[in-house]
Amino acid sequence: MDKSGLSPVEIGTRKQLFVDNFIVERQDNVFRVLNQPAKYHANPVIELEPTQKVGGEEHIIAMGNVMYDEEERLFKMWYECADYTWSFNLIAYATSEDGIHWERPNLGIIDFRGSRENNFVFHRGQRNVTAGIYKDAVAAEPSSLYKMIYNCGDGVGVAFSADGLRWRPVPETRVAKISDSPHSVMWEPRLHRYVAHSRHWEKMDFADGYGYGGPSGNGSRVVLQSESEDFLNWTAYGIIMAPDDHDPPWTRQFYNMEWMPYEDVYFGFIAAYHVLPGMEPKITPGAAWMDKVDIQLAFSRDNRAWMRAGERQVFIPNGPLADDFDWGMVYVMQHPLVVGDEIWFYYVGFNGFHWATKRHELQGGAVGLAKLRLDGFVSMDAGEGALTTKPLTMAGDRLVVNADASLGSLAVEVLDSEGRPIPGYSREDAEFIASDNARHTVSWNGNSDAAALRDQPIALRFHLQRAKLYSFVFQTSF
Numbered sequence: 001m002d003k004s005g006l007s008p009v010e011i012g013t014r015k016q017l018f019v020d021n022f023i024v025e026r027q028d029n030v031f032r033v034l035n036q037p038a039k040y041h042a043n044p045v046i047e048l049e050p051t052q053k054v055g056g057e058e059h060i061i062a063m064g065n066v067m068y069d070e071e072e073r074l075f076k077m078w079y080e081c082a083d084y085t086w087s088f089n090l091i092a093y094a095t096s097e098d099g100i101h102w103e104r105p106n107l108g109i110i111d112f113r114g115s116r117e118n119n120f121v122f123h124r125g126q127r128n129v130t131a132g133i134y135k136d137a138v139a140a141e142p143s144s145l146y147k148m149i150y151n152c153g154d155g156v157g158v159a160f161s162a163d164g165l166r167w168r169p170v171p172e173t174r175v176a177k178i179s180d181s182p183h184s185v186m187w188e189p190r191l192h193r194y195v196a197h198s199r200h201w202e203k204m205d206f207a208d209g210y211g212y213g214g215p216s217g218n219g220s221r222v223v224l225q226s227e228s229e230d231f232l233n234w235t236a237y238g239i240i241m242a243p244d245d246h247d248p249p250w251t252r253q254f255y256n257m258e259w260m261p262y263e264d265v266y267f268g269f270i271a272a273y274h275v276l277p278g279m280e281p282k283i284t285p286g287a288a289w290m291d292k293v294d295i296q297l298a299f300s301r302d303n304r305a306w307m308r309a310g311e312r313q314v315f316i317p318n319g320p321l322a323d324d325f326d327w328g329m330v331y332v333m334q335h336p337l338v339v340g341d342e343i344w345f346y347y348v349g350f351n352g353f354h355w356a357t358k359r360h361e362l363q364g365g366a367v368g369l370a371k372l373r374l375d376g377f378v379s380m381d382a383g384e385g386a387l388t389t390k391p392l393t394m395a396g397d398r399l400v401v402n403a404d405a406s407l408g409s410l411a412v413e414v415l416d417s418e419g420r421p422i423p424g425y426s427r428e429d430a431e432f433i434a435s436d437n438a439r440h441t442v443s444w445n446g447n448s449d450a451a452a453l454r455d456q457p458i459a460l461r462f463h464l465q466r467a468k469l470y471s472f473v474f475q476t477s478f
Contacts, residue, residue, distance in 0.1 A: 008391040008457040015263045015473040016389075019299045019309050019378045023392065029385030030464060034297065034310025034378055036317065037345050037370035044325050044349065046094060046102050047366035048081065057083050060365030063182045064333040065133040066346045068099070075099045076164065077333075077346070078121070078133045079367060084357060089129050091122040093165060099337075099344060100369070109165060122159070122167045124152060132183035132196065132334055135164065143168075147231055149175050149185045149196050156183060156198050158231060175226050175234045176200070181256040182271070184334040188261075188303055193227045195303060196234070199256055200224035202242060210249040210277050221253045221273065225304070240306045241270060241298060247312065250274050255293060258332045261303075262343075263471075267377060268298035268306060269315065269332040269345075273354060281355040291353035293329035294318050297377060310378060316347060316370055325366045328353040333367070341438045343372040374438045375402045375471040382464035389460045391417060396474030397451035399460075404436040408466025412442045414450075417457040425453070427463060438470075450474065 009023060016023045018032060052058045064079035075096040082089045090112065096102045110120035122129065131150040139145045146161040156175040159167045175185075181199035188195040203219035223241035228234040243252035255271035274289040283291040295316035297309040319326040326349025333346040347370065350356075352363035380387050403410050410433040414425035421427065429444040441448050462469055 006391070008393045010393050011474070012395040013474055013476060015375070015471050017263060017265060017375060017378065017471050018380045018469070019265060019267075020307070022301070023389050024380075024387065025390040025459065026388040027380070027385070028387070030380050030382040030387045030462075032310075032378055033381045033468070034313050034315065035372065035376050036315060037343070037372040037376075039319075039326075040100075040369040040371065042100075043368040044366035045100060045346075045369050046077070046079065047325070052084060052362060052364055054360055054362060055084055059083060060350075060363065061348055061367055062086070062089065062128065062365055063130050063331065064346070064348055064367065065131065065335075066333050066337065067135055067335070068337050068339070069135065073097075075102075076135075077102065077367070078131065078164070079333075079348075080129055080131065081120075082128065082365070084363070086127055086357075088125070089123065089127060090120045091129055091131055091133075092119045093121045094119065099339065107165060121165045122148070122150075124150070124169075126153065127151075128180055130180060130182050132185040133164070134186050134334070136187060138187050144231070147185065147194075149183045149198075151180055151183070154178075156196070156226075160231075170232065173232050173234075175228075176224055176236065179224075181221075182258065182331055182334070183256070184258045186335065191227065191303060193229045194231050196226045196228075197240075197257055197259065198224050198226065199254075200239060202239060204243065204252065206249075206252070207245045208249065210252070221255055223254055223257045223268075223270075237304065240300075240304065241268065250276050250287075250289060251312075252277075256331070257298065257306075258334050258336075260335045262338075262377075263375075264301070266300045266303050267309075267336075268300065269336075270296040270298055271331050272296050275354075281358045283353070283355050283359070291328075291355055292318055293331065293350075293354060295330055295332055295347075299377075316345065319349065323351075325349045325351050325364060326368055327351050328356070328363070338374070341374045343374065343376065345370045345372065373402075373470070379468040379470045380462075380464070381468050382466075384465050386464065387462045387469065388415070391457045391459050393455055393457060394450075394474035395454055396476050397454070398448045398475055398477060399442040399450055399472060400475050401433070401440045401442060401462075401472045402438045402470040403433060403440055403467055404470075405433045405464075405467040406436040408464070409434045410440075410465075410467045410469065411463045413461045413463070414453060415459040415461060419459065422453070422458070425450075427461070430463075 179198035253273035329350035
């Protein structure tokens with residue numbers, strides 16, 4: 001135990017992020033900062049032709065899913081196509097070798113408007129499908145390797161596929177009672193079950209008096225988590241993300257929350273719909289944010305208790321210009337991917353606003369890409385300051401930090417259980433880092449060997465000057 005009587009945090013060789021104070025004991029002029037992904041300069045990466053016309057049958061991209069298949073070394077995307085009235089939606093399939101240039105194969109599976117010359121793989125003969133699709137690494141049967149949850153009109157249904165192209169719905173199965181928003185689903189090894197997110201309505205009363213009944217008096221849009229051990233029998237765990245009194249009245253609708261496991265935590269991407277109570281669907285002009293959707297960041301350490309991150313700031317914003325394809329709405333596609341030293345967020349951007357079709361305006365819809373540096377969700381930033389961790393024990397033999405100190409410097413000292421610098425690992429012994437790298441190896445007097453610190457209570461003190469610290473990890477060399 002440390003001098004406070006608390007047991008050290010056992011981190012082993014697990015990477016530590018700074019999204020909360022789980023590993024942080026003290027901050028001296030160091031501040032937690034939300035970092036936005038950078039949008040790809042040649043967005044959108046997929047858009048459909050011909051261009052949508054008001055009231056026309058031309059398709060836009062409405063929702064979607066993306067994965068990288070390690071076995072086939074191929075990016076795969078399932079995206080939903082919608083006409084102007086969203087009256088007959090289909091799921092289409094595309095592939096890419098680099099994640100940038102996409103091909104839409106002629107599959108010959110679905111008869112659409114008298115032809116099978118298309119890349120469609122699924123439809124239900126009516127409105128939105130809003131499918132969540134993924135390849136299941138723990139699938140018991142090859143015929144169920146790919147799994148889907150989708151809006152089937154009277155709730156959220158399930159379907160299976162051996163190849164991700166030819167789907168077999170299970171008519172009697174329902175994941176949740178109702179949802180018409182993007183769904184997400186995957187196997188969660190920590191919970192030993194499948195976890196699905198769907199939209200739910202909840203009547204909300206806020207301290208400022210802005211209770212929300214929604215467009216039909218049903219309540220605010222919130223995120224419901226459902227769970228299953230076999231993908232056929234589902235139970236509702238409950239609401240895991242909902243607006244609260246800290247959200248302004250115009251940000252109390254959460255359309256959906258895509259999510260991803262990342263290191264020791266989970267990150268969620270809330271599609272926050274901006275509207276005032278009583279304004280749907282007859283939106284009046286006058287506010288730049290009105291009737292738009294952008295993305296906020298959430299996180300969880302157990303995939304059940306979810307919290308907001310980054311002071312509820314916007315994580316992926318709308319495009320800044322009225323001509324931008326994502327000017328009106330942004331929805332993250334299931335699931336973001338780690339590609340090299342970056343995290344790739346595919347998202348569907350709409351030029352038009354949420355209720356555009358009600359006002360006979362163009363809505364549009366295409367796929368964009370935004371990239372974030374590895375571990376880059378939240379950083380600890382300082383002009384000049386220090387961050388001290390809680391007492392911890394580790395199992396590695398070298399300390400690796402992800403930091404940008406290209407405009408300044410970063411030094412790390414190691415403290416004992418009494419908070420005193422350990423000889424040989426003090427700030428005076430530390431070699432300064434003065435560059436940007438996702439994998440800086442920390443050294444003291446030219447020596448990076450930290451094996452002598454294994455399994456004993458220590459703390460780290462990071463000294464930052466004009467630097468950003470993203471993460472740290474104790475690694476083993478062999």
